[in-house]
Amino acid sequence: MSSLFVFPGQGAQQPGMLHRLPQNTVVEACLKEASEMLGEDVLQLDSAQSLASTRGVQLCLLIAGVAGSRLLLQQAPAPDYVAGLSIGAYPAAVVAGALAFSDALRLVSLRGELMQQAYPQGYGMTAIIGLDLATVEGLLAQVHSAQTPVYLANINADNQVVIAGSDAAMKAVAELARVRGAGLAKRLAVSVPSHCPLLAQPAEVLAQAFAQVPLQVPVLGYLSGSRARPIRTVEPLRDDLAYNMCRVVDWRGTVQSAYERGVRLHIELPPGAVLTGLARRVFEQGTAIAFDGARLDTLQALLREEGVEP
Template sequence: MKRVALMFPGQGSQAIGMGKVFYENYPEIKELFQEADRTLDFSLSTLMFEGPNETLTLTENAQPALLLSSIAVHTLLIKEEIQPVMAVGHSLGEYSALVAAGALSLEDALPLVAARGRLMEEAYPAGKGAMAAVLGMKQEEIEAAIEGMDSDEIVDIANLNCPGQIVISGTKAGIEQASTVLKEKGAKRVLPLNVSGPFHSRLMKPANEAFAKKLDEVAITEASIPVYANVTAAPVTDDSEIKELLLKQLYSPVRFEESIRNMIEEGVDAFVEVGNGKVLSGLVKKISRRTPTFAIQDQESMDAFISWYREES
């Protein structure tokens, strides 16, 4: 049996029309979406299929939308008797991975991530925080440049995505200042990201107390497969450890590259991006060209993966 690792995308991968093809073609997915609408007490499915884009992009909407579209695809993979051996999610995607691993129910996870989105928005004043992707520099070089800045502004490393692509997060002034310094120190480019806040930086810590209360209200159980945690890049299945790591995840860097490398060491025949977009597949190709990657977001891409999975190795 082939060893498949599932990857679940995070915020930024949302798009109008996400999940619609599966909703229209599979009664069980239609039911899943309708159940989600009832759980959230508003029509998330209509927002996903019709927009408007500025409403879908709001953190409190994008997060449950991405979770739902990922779990829809995962549901169809399980129906096809495809059993992953491990999973990873990028930021919000970690919740999708935990639902797929049976550690969280979808019914609990949808309102939880909507609340997470709201709290992240409220943690720091709108327009005062920023994030930027730094291309062509190593982690140590970025850290040294940030530490050498003569400033009281906050700048943290937020995402360690792949070789040569690291995201920084902090105050707007801090990110602007860091961008200039990093270009002087040899960064190929520093690209501002279209986000609403300084996610995965210590500026998110104010959200933690309220989010801890939300987490206390949901049941977290042992995961059926290892989920590689953003905070540690290590596999986790224990329920209490999962909870502790989800709290730290809000203000800690997403160690995606390290997670993928650790998963490859455990033996993976393919990485499969489950949900919307191809962002994570693109990152994996930059980390390891040897491991096949698939991104499932429509019937054609699903059929291609299933066909590969069933081939005799």
């Protein structure tokens, strides 16, 4: 049986999230490394003001994921697989040994700036809960146009998807969704239209920066959140990381793929526990647990237990 670390995407951020990481020399070293690399005190990034920027959010998610993982792995075996939702793919690649933390910091800083500059206002993402994928795709087809762009962005679960586009288009789809019986149509704390063709141009610029960065073959199983399958070689991994901002996230498929590969321990790195709730719908057997709210020694014991061959 196998284990999986998962890393959340934008929308999971919380003010003070870096300050709430456990006080430990491993965490402190990670924060110091990030501050020196970026030339700024990263503990200033988790303020409510900083988290209003895409760059601040994405850097916080990267740093929290890497710091939490390093702390866990100080006294526990590495997981068999890693996977990240959107920006979560970057800490996943770092933990998998494929991307240096210093390079990830530079790339994520650029990624956030590119996304923010492309759509400084008037766009975002909306979660729709309670309708199946086919129904939501039908609603998107009704609303989408050159003037009111709106796209499928995330497939999170059988009855939970996220759409991305202009404010007016998302509002129109949300109203139609409620008429069709959606339990919830909620604007997310994301200020850019991620995971759709609207971000194709920023992704091309990021890919150019990626071309200058050395990557390594992952030493852990790296599951792509876009393709919902493992990526084992460098160039497909480079493509996955650079372009995931403009590709649909198939998180439902990614978690299902992990389960089918024998994963029975799913640990969500900070912040939050949204992915843990989604995983419990798939994990009929095994354990889905979040770093936040759990004891460190409990998580480490679970990893050691899962690493023992039956």
